[in-house]
Amino acid sequence: MAVEAGKxxxxxxxxxxQALFKEAGLAAFVAFGLAISVVGxxxxxxPGGLGLEYRWEWVVIAVAAVFIGRxxxxxRRETRSPARRAEREAxxxxxxxxxxxxxxxxxxxxxxxxxxxxxMPFSNRYIVDIATLVLTYIMLGWGLNIVVGLAxxxxxxxxxxxxxxxxxxxxxxxxxxxxxxxxxxxxxxxxALFGVLLGFPVLRLRGDYLAIVTLGFGEIIRVVLLxxxxxxxxxxxxxxxxxxxxxxxxxxxxxxxxxxxFHTFFGIDYTSMQRIVxxxxxxxxxxxxxxxxxxxxxxxxxxxxxxxxxxDEIACRSLGINPTNTKLTAFAIGAMFGGFAGSFFATRQGxxxxxxxxxxxxxxxxxxxxxxxxxxxxxxVIASVLLIGGTELFRELEQFRMLAFxxxxxxxxxxxxxxxxxxxxxxxxxxxxxxxGGP
Numbered sequence: 464m465a466v467e468a469g470k471x472x473x474x475x476x477x478x479x480x481q482a483l484f485k486e487a488g489l490a491a492f493v494a495f496g497l498a499i500s501v502v503g504x505x506x507x508x509x510p511g512g513l514g515l516e517y518r519w520e521w522v523v524i525a526v527a528a529v530f531i532g533r534x535x536x537x538x539r540r541e542t543r544s545p546a547r548r549a550e551r552e553a554x555x556x557x558x559x560x561x562x563x564x565x566x567x568x569x570x571x572x573x574x575x576x577x578x579x580x581x582x583m584p585f586s587n588r589y590i591v592d593i594a595t596l597v598l599t600y601i602m603l604g605w606g607l608n609i610v611v612g613l614a615x616x617x618x619x620x621x622x623x624x625x626x627x628x629x630x631x632x633x634x635x636x637x638x639x640x641x642x643x644x645x646x647x648x649x650x651x652x653x654x655a656l657f658g659v660l661l662g663f664p665v666l667r668l669r670g671d672y673l674a675i676v677t678l679g680f681g682e683i684i685r686v687v688l689l690x691x692x693x694x695x696x697x698x699x700x701x702x703x704x705x706x707x708x709x710x711x712x713x714x715x716x717x718x719x720x721x722x723x724x725f726h727t728f729f730g731i732d733y734t735s736m737q738r739i740v741x742x743x744x745x746x747x748x749x750x751x752x753x754x755x756x757x758x759x760x761x762x763x764x765x766x767x768x769x770x771x772x773x774x775d776e777i778a779c780r781s782l783g784i785n786p787t788n789t790k791l792t793a794f795a796i797g798a799m800f801g802g803f804a805g806s807f808f809a810t811r812q813g814x815x816x817x818x819x820x821x822x823x824x825x826x827x828x829x830x831x832x833x834x835x836x837x838x839x840x841x842x843x844v845i846a847s848v849l850l851i852g853g854t855e856l857f858r859e860l861e862q863f864r865m866l867a868f869x870x871x872x873x874x875x876x877x878x879x880x881x882x883x884x885x886x887x888x889x890x891x892x893x894x895x896x897x898x899x900g901g902p
Contacts, residue, residue: 478541487534494529498522536877577747581740588739595743595811597851599804602750604831604843605757606800611829612838613761614793615773617674619825620661620681624654624798626688626820628805633701633815634694643707647806654802655795657684662794666787669776681825688817700816704809706738707745714738742811749807753800754840760796769793770838827851834875849875 502521631650712725726733760766835842
């Protein structure tokens with residue numbers, strides 16, 4: 464009787480509070496170790512050099528916030544019934560399905576808004592630059608969505624194809640003096656070749672093992688770019704990368720004798736926004752091509768084979784689908800779009816170095832795909848706007864910016880573990896195919 468009374472005293476509605484306090488205390492202890500180096504100490508400029516400033520009050524706030532937050536989440540987890548949890552998931556799936564249906568209707572409106580964005584009254588160079596960056600990550604997310612979302616292959620080294628495309632474009636444009644429109648497809652082909660080279664050694668791997676191998680591949684590419692100084696200039700990077708032109712009309716203030724530039728040909732005054740707006744429309748066109756290609760190919764036999772491979776590889780083999788060729792096509796096509804995005808990155812920046820292609824980039828791109836909902840095209844758009852564009856909202860927080868970014872990601876994953884738009888309709892319904900007389 465005394466034991467039962469003790470249990471009742473240490474619990475509420477059957478929830479073991481002692482276990483919850485222990486769980487929250489462990490999380491707070493980990494937060495304490497991280498907070499000391501992240502927010503507890505920072506370097507400041509003092510006469511004669513650098514000094515350290517200690518901010519223990521920030522450490523206390525961080526530990527207290529983690530303890531309270533973890534306790535609340537754990538208590539909510541234990542008190543939520545399975546029926547309520549299932550009902551909530553069903554509700555969120557219905558919301559996701561509704562968002563996707565609305566997106567099909569609102570797609571033309573969003574396209575019109577994207578086209579008109581540079582000419583909006585509130586638009587300026589900063590907004591166009593942010594929109595260009597967001598579109599770049601949308602294109603990268605759609606490319607990785609082929610590998611992760613459709614084929615179900617966890618790839619942590621996608622930045623390698625991004626780097627191959629950027630360096631292929633830069634080296635070809637610099638050494639062979641070819642235009643952007645010729646170097647763009649070549650960069651995509653080189654990236655697709657590397658995708659096939661990656662696919663061959665990892666065909667028998669899956670899950671975490673595949674993720675580790677792809678992570679190693681991404682690091683191999685970065686180390687090669689860093690040490691092959693004769694070709695890539697190593698940590699010094701490649702500069703002077705040619706800019707794209709508008710059908711042979713460069714965006715330049717200087718006018719060479721016997722040739723026209725963009726502003727002289729159209730008889731307008733030169734402004735630096737002309738090149739910025741052109742790059743925005745260029746990445747918008749590339750992103751739309753990526754989306755159109757993905758939506759079309761997922762309805763073809765190879766696209767349906769990707770989705771079948773994602774659901775059950777053994778069933779694919781029993782149906783006569785070759786998993787080897789299926790994986791290779793997913794890696795190659797996904798890598799090709801990563802190469803296209805890399806070539807755009809190189810021509811937009813005019814300078815590239817290995818520091819631009821670290822594992823963090825792969826993690827951000829994968830986070831966009833996972834948070835948006837694997838296999839969801841509109842989910843990638845929403846996640847890119849939130850993670851890339853939304854990060855600018857925290858710019859005034861300075862050193863706490865990445866903490867806010869990480870906190871937002873954790874909140875989203877706690878709220879929607881399967882992604883914002885986890886609802887996924889099958890590409891082909893057997894009943895619909897039978898009614899239509901299809902196979």
